Amino acid sequence: MIESSLSSHDQFVQEFTSRFTKQAGVIYPAKSPEVAASIVNGLIKSRGKGESCCSNDLEISYNGIQTNISDAIKATVSYDALQKNPRQVYPPLDVGITKADYGIAETGTIVDVSYSDEHRLLSSLTRVHIAVLEKERILEKLSMLTPVMMELLGSSGDRKPSITFIGGPSRTSDIELKSVLGVHGPHEVHVVLI
Amino acid sequence: MPKDYSSLKKKITTALENPERGKTLLVAVKRGRDARRDQLATLENPEQFRESIKEIKTSSIENMDALLAKFTKKCEQNGNKVFLARDGKEVVDYILDLANKKNVTLIEKSKSLTTEEIELNHHLQQGKKDLAVVETDLGERIIQLVNEKPYHLVFPAIHKTQSEVAEIFTKATGNQIPNDLTAIMDAVRKHLRPTFLNSQLGITGANIAVAETGSIVVETNEGNARLVSAVPDIHVVVVGMEKIIGTWEEALKLVMAHPISATGTRLTNYVSIVTERLPLGGLSKENRELHVIILDNGRSKMREDPWLKEGLNCIRCGACMNACPTYGVVGGHVFGYIYPGPIGIPWTEEVHGLDKAAEFAPLCISCGLCKEICPAEIDIPMMIAKVKEEDVEKNGQLTPNKILSRSDDFAKLASATAPLSNWVIQSRVSRSFMDRFLGIEKKRKLPEFKRKTLEKQFKSIKEPVPNPKSKIVYFVDIAANYNEPELGVKAVGLLQQSGVEVELSSKLRPSGMPYISYGELKKAKEIAEWNVNILADYVEKGYDVVATEPTAVYCLKFAYPKLLDNSKKSLDVARKSFEYFEYLTLKGDSQNLKKSGKISDSGTIGFHIPCHQRALSSGKFTIAALQSAGYQVKVIETGTCCGMAGTFGLKKGPLGYDLSMAVGKPLFDLFNDESPAIKIIATESSVCTTQLEDGTKCELVHPLNLIAVNDSQKK
Numbered sequence: 001m002i003e004s005s006l007s008s009h010d011q012f013v014q015e016f017t018s019r020f021t022k023q024a025g026v027i028y029p030a031k032s033p034e035v036a037a038s039i040v041n042g043l044i045k046s047r048g049k050g051e052s053c054c055s056n057d058l059e060i061s062y063n064g065i066q067t068n069i070s071d072a073i074k075a076t077v078s079y080d081a082l083q084k085n086p087r088q089v090y091p092p093l094d095v096g097i098t099k100a101d102y103g104i105a106e107t108g109t110i111v112d113v114s115y116s117d118e119h120r121l122l123s124s125l126t127r128v129h130i131a132v133l134e135k136e137r138i139l140e141k142l143s144m145l146t147p148v149m150m151e152l153l154g155s156s157g158d159r160k161p162s163i164t165f166i167g168g169p170s171r172t173s174d175i176e177l178k179s180v181l182g183v184h185g186p187h188e189v190h191v192v193l194i
Numbered sequence: 195m196p197k198d199y200s201s202l203k204k205k206i207t208t209a210l211e212n213p214e215r216g217k218t219l220l221v222a223v224k225r226g227r228d229a230r231r232d233q234l235a236t237l238e239n240p241e242q243f244r245e246s247i248k249e250i251k252t253s254s255i256e257n258m259d260a261l262l263a264k265f266t267k268k269c270e271q272n273g274n275k276v277f278l279a280r281d282g283k284e285v286v287d288y289i290l291d292l293a294n295k296k297n298v299t300l301i302e303k304s305k306s307l308t309t310e311e312i313e314l315n316h317h318l319q320q321g322k323k324d325l326a327v328v329e330t331d332l333g334e335r336i337i338q339l340v341n342e343k344p345y346h347l348v349f350p351a352i353h354k355t356q357s358e359v360a361e362i363f364t365k366a367t368g369n370q371i372p373n374d375l376t377a378i379m380d381a382v383r384k385h386l387r388p389t390f391l392n393s394q395l396g397i398t399g400a401n402i403a404v405a406e407t408g409s410i411v412v413e414t415n416e417g418n419a420r421l422v423s424a425v426p427d428i429h430v431v432v433v434g435m436e437k438i439i440g441t442w443e444e445a446l447k448l449v450m451a452h453p454i455s456a457t458g459t460r461l462t463n464y465v466s467i468v469t470e471r472l473p474l475g476g477l478s479k480e481n482r483e484l485h486v487i488i489l490d491n492g493r494s495k496m497r498e499d500p501w502l503k504e505g506l507n508c509i510r511c512g513a514c515m516n517a518c519p520t521y522g523v524v525g526g527h528v529f530g531y532i533y534p535g536p537i538g539i540p541w542t543e544e545v546h547g548l549d550k551a552a553e554f555a556p557l558c559i560s561c562g563l564c565k566e567i568c569p570a571e572i573d574i575p576m577m578i579a580k581v582k583e584e585d586v587e588k589n590g591q592l593t594p595n596k597i598l599s600r601s602d603d604f605a606k607l608a609s610a611t612a613p614l615s616n617w618v619i620q621s622r623v624s625r626s627f628m629d630r631f632l633g634i635e636k637k638r639k640l641p642e643f644k645r646k647t648l649e650k651q652f653k654s655i656k657e658p659v660p661n662p663k664s665k666i667v668y669f670v671d672i673a674a675n676y677n678e679p680e681l682g683v684k685a686v687g688l689l690q691q692s693g694v695e696v697e698l699s700s701k702l703r704p705s706g707m708p709y710i711s712y713g714e715l716k717k718a719k720e721i722a723e724w725n726v727n728i729l730a731d732y733v734e735k736g737y738d739v740v741a742t743e744p745t746a747v748y749c750l751k752f753a754y755p756k757l758l759d760n761s762k763k764s765l766d767v768a769r770k771s772f773e774y775f776e777y778l779t780l781k782g783d784s785q786n787l788k789k790s791g792k793i794s795d796s797g798t799i800g801f802h803i804p805c806h807q808r809a810l811s812s813g814k815f816t817i818a819a820l821q822s823a824g825y826q827v828k829v830i831e832t833g834t835c836c837g838m839a840g841t842f843g844l845k846k847g848p849l850g851y852d853l854s855m856a857v858g859k860p861l862f863d864l865f866n867d868e869s870p871a872i873k874i875i876a877t878e879s880s881v882c883t884t885q886l887e888d889g890t891k892c893e894l895v896h897p898l899n900l901i902a903v904n905d906s907q908k909k
Binding site: 019023083084085086087090091106107108109114115116117118120121124125142143145146149150153154160161162163164165166167168169170171172173174175176177178180182183184185186 | 333383390465
């Protein structure tokens with residue numbers, strides 16, 4: 001499925017970037033996992049106003065090698081601490097860092113796959129959400145996710161994730177139809193694209 | 195004595211007296227329509243996309259029993275509890291039982307119209323006095339704080355201004371919130387954060403339930419449903435039975451259809467897919483609960499009704515209320531009970547009963563625009579006509595509706611007695627009488643009747659056409675026969691000059707559209723059957739059917755087949771029915787035209803598209819014909835109705851003329867304020883002509899009266 005969409009892949013990356021940016025998200029290209037980690041660290045510093053926490057699953061496939069960059073992210077709260085006592089850790093948490101599993105060009109959306117609610121809350125309860133996405137995982141159409149959904153949710157295995165399509169910062173137009181960002185969820189969503 | 199809708203009329207009058215709120219609403223619904231149109235235009239094949247949504251919903255409703263069983267099985271296999279609730283009470287009892295067993299005192303909710311439908315919050319708080327239920331969607335929270343019902347399906351608090359919202363949260367939080375959007379947002383975030391972190395039970399609705407994996411899909415732009423479904427240890431989903439579909443392939447199409455139609459975006463900001471509970475804070479998923487309550491509440495019954503079952507295809511996008519001309523003026527507190535807007539009428543009838551639906555059903559003016567905009571192509575106008583029929587059977591018919599439904603009989607009589615009838619109709623005394631006792635608005639200009647009808651003239655104008663290129667039967671409406679027979683004469687002449695043989699059948703009756711508008715479907719069906727039988731004979735002999743009135747073509751193509759259960763004859767006639775200018779174009783004669791007589795130097799012609807023509811060609815053939823004759827043509831439109839809506843605008847008072855003129859005002863303003871000034875408006879609808887004559891400074895002309903066939907091209 002991913003292979004079939006590679007032929008015009010640069011075009012999809014461009015479309016994804018353009019749509020996500022229009023939806024008030026911000027994209028940062030990164031040449032390598034190391035550069036990505038340094039961009040994330042820079043964002044924590046420049047955009048964060050409080051505590052930050054990074055999920056432990058930032059596994060990046062680069063030049064055929066799997067690298068987990070979670071340890072290179074300089075967050076102030078460890079993911080272990082968050083897992084142990086989320087209700088205490090969450091209130092002051094300002095920045096959440098996660099891995100995005102897919103990007104969808106036609107909708108300008110990232111796809112979050114979470115196996116725990118701590119992980120889900122990193123991208124929903126924080127003020128700033130930073131996601132790391134591998135360029136190769138950008139698909140042209142939303143419909144291309146059909147087999148992914150079946151693989152993740154249709155198996156007989158005992159762990160089925162919650163999946164979220166995220167199109168940028170939390171928003172509402174409930175007051176006089178004026179669009180405003182950051183109601184309950186993140187005010188800012190940054191995607192570091194490797 | 196029939197019901198007089200005095201409460202509805204009072205509410206309409208109150209709404210019309212608040213022009214500021216009216217303006218906000220009009221801007222809101224227009225923005226909704228425009229955003230949807232723009233987003234649809236970016237799709238490769240918008241019509242195919244719409245068709246696929248209809249197919250998904252139709253087949254899901256057909257297979258509802260099997261899908262329900264499959265979803266239940268899968269969802270239970272995922273470790274969740276599934277409960278099928280017959281009605282709202284069973285939902286309330288289930289959640290109260292859960293709340294009591296688990297000592298729940300704080301429930302948070304994300305937006306769910308299904309829970310609004312059963313007034314869940316109210317009943318939960320009545321059933322457990324120490325229980326707080328907090329809405330977390332901003333719009334829902336606003337209306338919860340002021341104890342109101344949703345004003346719009348998608349934007350429940352659209353009627354509240356920014357300053358009103360600031361005041362509402364000032365009162366709710368005890369802190370002075372300035373009239374500033376960012377300040378309000380900060381206050382809302384702060385106000386709801388403790389609820390998100392401390393609720394023991396979260397309730398969400400579901401936009402979709404996917405049978406093949408037993409998953410639910412919840413779409414929110416604010417992201418509140420993510421929090422409601424993640425933090426509390428108990429998550430309850432209340433989902434209408436009709437939301438269950440079979441596959442992910444279908445679900446991924448629907449998640450795009452919702453926002454495209456609702457807000458004009460490709461995807462809702464957060465689409466959350468939940469299949470089972472996840473662990474949180476050391477608590478394993480087995481110790482966290484997911485309950486899925488599937489609500490019937492009349493849906494099974496709805497499915498048995500051949501006309502109303504289509505309502506189950508509704509994806510709750512709210513597009514129909516953005517297109518509805520009267521909703522756009524009076525809003526959801528007048529045009530709605532809990533479910534507002536056009537689709538709210540059949541839904542209310544099914545889940546809250548006829549009496550509640552009948553309270554606002556007369557606000558539907560049968561323009562058909564809701565059907566045109568609906569992503570699932572639901573025939574909302576005919577469903578509403580069915581609700582009106584039930585209302586009329588139970589409560590009787592209003593006098594003006596009775597009279598106007600029979601306008602063909604009156605036209606016949608007035609024509610036979612003209613010019614005396616015209617004198618009587620126009621006299622002040624009789625207009626006052628008609629106003630007072632018959633409910634026909636005295637301010638409305640009524641058309642003149644001619645004694646020499648088209649029918650009477652036809653023999654003398656019919657010419658033999660040697661080797662005709664085609665043969666048509668002219669489906670004549672009231673206006674072209676009784677009020678403006680010269681227009682009919684011209685229509686016949688032009689076709690004959692173009693080499694088309696024209697027939698007229700004196701047996702045919704006018705379309706009968708008013709019977710549909712006023713809920714007299716048996717009579718409408720009788721007329722449909724009568725006309726279709728006659729026309730089908732012509733069609734069988736190789737004739738096409740042509741009409742000059744868009745509503746007449748609309749009936750032939752859409753209303754008659756629906757009324758006659760898509761009988762073969764009705765479909766044959768529908769296939770062979772054409773708008774006048776469409777037919778001229780098909781026969782290759784719309785290029786051989788010139789400007790006609792008196793109006794040859796008029797500047798730009800303003801063009802008005804009647805609502806029923808939007809379901810046909812949107813006037814494209816007529817516009818092209820006028821252009822080929824040498825006119826500059828500009829379509830002037832608000833995207834909705836001029837307000838006349840057949841005979842609706844002839845009726846007196848708020849449920850007629852007053853509302854009709856309020857609906858038309860934005861369009862009148864566009865015509866009147868156009869620069870350079872528009873002097874002439876061309877439109878093919880006789881009733882729109884009356885409305886625009888009353889509301890604008892322009893002269894109204896039927897496009898046929900603007901053209902003639904080039905002499906050199908005459909056959």
